[in-house]
Amino acid sequence: MSAVQEVCxxxxxxxxxxxxxxxxxxxxxxxxYGVDYMAVTFHRWLQEPGRLVxxxxxxxxxxxxxxxxLVDGGQTVVLQGFRVAPDLxxxxxxxxxxxxxxxxxxxxxxxxxxxxxxxGVKPPAQSPTNYRLIAKEAMLSLRxxxxxxxxxVAELRSRLACQSDCPPPSPVILTQQQAETLILSDHVITxxxxxxxxxNDWEPLKPMEANxxxxxxxxxxxxxxxxxxxxxxxLCITPYAVPYRHDALHFxxxxxxxxxxxxxxxxLAQLEALLPSLxxxxxxxxxxxxxxxxxxxxxxxxxxYVSFHLDYYEELILERDL
Numbered sequence: 001m002s003a004v005q006e007v008c009x010x011x012x013x014x015x016x017x018x019x020x021x022x023x024x025x026x027x028x029x030x031x032x033y034g035v036d037y038m039a040v041t042f043h044r045w046l047q048e049p050g051r052l053v054x055x056x057x058x059x060x061x062x063x064x065x066x067x068x069x070l071v072d073g074g075q076t077v078v079l080q081g082f083r084v085a086p087d088l089x090x091x092x093x094x095x096x097x098x099x100x101x102x103x104x105x106x107x108x109x110x111x112x113x114x115x116x117x118x119x120g121v122k123p124p125a126q127s128p129t130n131y132r133l134i135a136k137e138a139m140l141s142l143r144x145x146x147x148x149x150x151x152x153v154a155e156l157r158s159r160l161a162c163q164s165d166c167p168p169p170s171p172v173i174l175t176q177q178q179a180e181t182l183i184l185s186d187h188v189i190t191x192x193x194x195x196x197x198x199x200n201d202w203e204p205l206k207p208m209e210a211n212x213x214x215x216x217x218x219x220x221x222x223x224x225x226x227x228x229x230x231x232x233x234x235l236c237i238t239p240y241a242v243p244y245r246h247d248a249l250h251f252x253x254x255x256x257x258x259x260x261x262x263x264x265x266x267x268l269a270q271l272e273a274l275l276p277s278l279x280x281x282x283x284x285x286x287x288x289x290x291x292x293x294x295x296x297x298x299x300x301x302x303x304x305y306v307s308f309h310l311d312y313y314e315e316l317i318l319e320r321d322l
Contacts, residue, residue: 010093012100015046015053015065022062023055026085033141033310034244035283038081045081048217053081054104056097063088064097068105069203070112073210077105077322078203079117106322116319118202123314131318134204135194137254138293140286141309142300146249146278152304153271159299160264169225169232169262171269179222179235180212187229192256197317199287201237201252204317223269225262232257232266239278247280254287260295263288267296287315 015023020042027038045053050070055062067081079101084094105112117131120139144152161167174182182188189196189207198205200218205211219238224230232255239251253270255263267286288296293312300306 009058010063010096011057012097013055013057015042015055017043017046019055019062023065023083026062026065026083028086029243034248035242035250035285037240037242037250038083039243040240041081050214052104054097054101056093056100058088058093061085064093066097066101068101069214070109071116071211071214072114072206072208074109074111076114076116076206077109077112078205079115080202102322112322114319115322116204116317118199118204119316119318120202121314121316122310123312131320133316134319135197135199135317136290137194137199137287137315137317138290139310139313139315140288140293140296140300141283141313142286142306143244143281143283143309144304144306146280146282148305149271149278149282150275152302152306153268153275155302155304156264156299157268160261160268169265171223171225171232171266172227173269173273174222174224174227176216176222178227179220179233180215182222182224182230182233183207183215184209184212188233188256192230192233192258194256194289194317199254199315199317200235201254202315221270221273223266223273225257225259225266230257230262231259232262234266234270236270236274239274239282239284242283244283245281248283249278249280250283250285252285252287256289258289258291260292263292264296264299283309285309290314 027036045051053067056064063085065083068077184207198207220235222235224233234255236253239249242248242250257263
């Protein structure tokens with residue numbers, strides 16, 4: 001069957017609960033290095049306000065998926081979860097679904113003016129020509145047994161204290177109200193956020209009141225190096241199960257700021273806050289300003305059985321007009 005015939009035979013619809021197993025069948029562990037989130041997010045996505053989950057079928061088989069989330073007060077859609085069945089990649093099925101999604105949004109949400117997404121790449125890599133680069137973060141990925149995380153944190157905290165002539169920052173866990181006030185403050189928006197963009201676990205949002213409800217749904221832990229005018233502020237998602245190993249958990253930490261000492265202190269504080277609840281095997285990613293990645297990477301070289309999961313990896317925030 002030709003690519004043209006395959007695209008013509010595709011039927012589009014919204015995903016439903018009974019599509020779950022077929023959706024998992026088109027996910028490949030290799031694509032996301034063992035930390036695919038679809039098994040955890042699929043059911044939540046179907047219930048989330050402002051989100052649409054589109055699927056493409058051929059011969060009653062789910063062959064592709066794309067999700068859209070309405071953000072920025074209805075002005076932007078964020079694309080997430082794009083999947084194509086491995087045996088149909090390169091045949092135009094994914095592109096056809098994306099065109100269907102774009103046409104649907106234009107027809108039913110005429111107020112939407114932009115499409116935004118996050119893309120993980122191993123440099124060197126070019127952005128798609130039809131998108132503009134909004135921001136870029138560098139990702140540090142680590143993995144270990146949960147029992148080894150405590151010694152890792154203790155080792156790094158001791159090393160951090162020895163590297164500085166002055167005491168390292170003492171980060172604070174923020175209340176929801178404190179976090180929301182800070183993340184919308186001129187100081188944080190101008191000095192800390194990458195190109196004035198909040199990035200939460202591959203979800204790029206403008207710092208505006210309308211997006212706070214999206215962040216509240218995520219059950220985030222917010223930590224800053226200090227409560228007022230911080231030089232680093234971070235958010236961490238709740239760990240969730242992934243297929244890397246039968247007992248594997250994954251979580252993402254996003255840290256905003258250019259002060260290496262503050263970023264390192266906040267990073268360790270996030271891990272420390274998670275320690276009581278973790279078990280099994282951990283694979284976790286931390287996204288930071290590319291300028292501080294080398295220093296954080298050096299700090300994380302350890303003798304506590306914590307390994308690097310991937311080499312240097314970048315998270316690109318891309319946007320195009322609709």
